[in-house]
Amino acid sequence: AQSVTQLGSHVSVSEGALVLLRCNYSSSVPPYLFWYVQYPNQGLQLLLKYTSAATLVKGINGFEAEFKKSETSFHLTKPSAHMSDAAEYFCAVSPANTGNQFYFGTGTSLTVIP
Amino acid sequence: GAVVSQHPSWVICKSGTSVKIECRSLDFQATTMFWYRQFPKQSLMLMATSNEGSKATYEQGVEKDKFLINHASLTLSTLTVTSAHPEDSSFYICSARRGVGNQPQHFGDGTRLSIL
Numbered sequence: 001a002q003s004v005t006q007l008g009s010h011v012s013v014s015e016g017a018l019v020l021l022r023c024n025y026s027s028s029v030p031p032y033l034f035w036y037v038q039y040p041n042q043g044l045q046l047l048l049k050y051t052s053a054a055t056l057v058k059g060i061n062g063f064e065a066e067f068k069k070s071e072t073s074f075h076l077t078k079p080s081a082h083m084s085d086a087a088e089y090f091c092a093v094s095p096a097n098t099g100n101q102f103y104f105g106t107g108t109s110l111t112v113i114p
Numbered sequence: 115g116a117v118v119s120q121h122p123s124w125v126i127c128k129s130g131t132s133v134k135i136e137c138r139s140l141d142f143q144a145t146t147m148f149w150y151r152q153f154p155k156q157s158l159m160l161m162a163t164s165n166e167g168s169k170a171t172y173e174q175g176v177e178k179d180k181f182l183i184n185h186a187s188l189t190l191s192t193l194t195v196t197s198a199h200p201e202d203s204s205f206y207i208c209s210a211r212r213g214v215g216n217q218p219q220h221f222g223d224g225t226r227l228s229i230l
Contacts, residue, residue: 032215032216034218034219036221041205041224041226042223042224043118043120043207043209043221043222043223043224044158044207044209044219044221045221046218046220049216049218051216052216090157090158092219094214094215094216094217094218096215096216100146100163100211100214102148102211102219104157104158105157106156106157107156107157109155
């Protein structure tokens, strides 16, 4: 069975500090992986995706994520947090060998402290 | 590209009213559209998956007769909340996908439904 785990439902960082949001998946076959951001009262916006090309993926707004097969992880990072990064972040997986399944993590709320 | 428009963004109506929410993929053809419900500070709860021209596949516990989904074309899906009651108040989000596997879902901006 496929699952995705986001460790830490709440993360607080100071403005200018490193942002690290964790995502681990469980799958015998490496899936496709996605990070989304959700601002209050809005839908989800795609930040980046891993689709079995480069393991280090760069996304929008200065975010990037690295796929590590040995750790079954796809953590999201940003070198320097901005106030505007405060939002809810969701990791999602799509199995590589099946149809329409798409699994979301429980989300991580990022707070940026001035 | 990959813009999804969801309308309306806010609805306030009386108990017993039926409410229709539209989801349109503006610049691509969506093979699949998804409807989610989201409670405050929680993750997305998948309600149903729909493919154009087919009956929607509902998740366990979601009432088919309560939440009617129509996917009339490759760019339009609608969710109708029939005879809405206060417990149906929530944030509803649609998404569209143009393929499977490595294709992401693209989301609308959501609809805040409040039933008085």
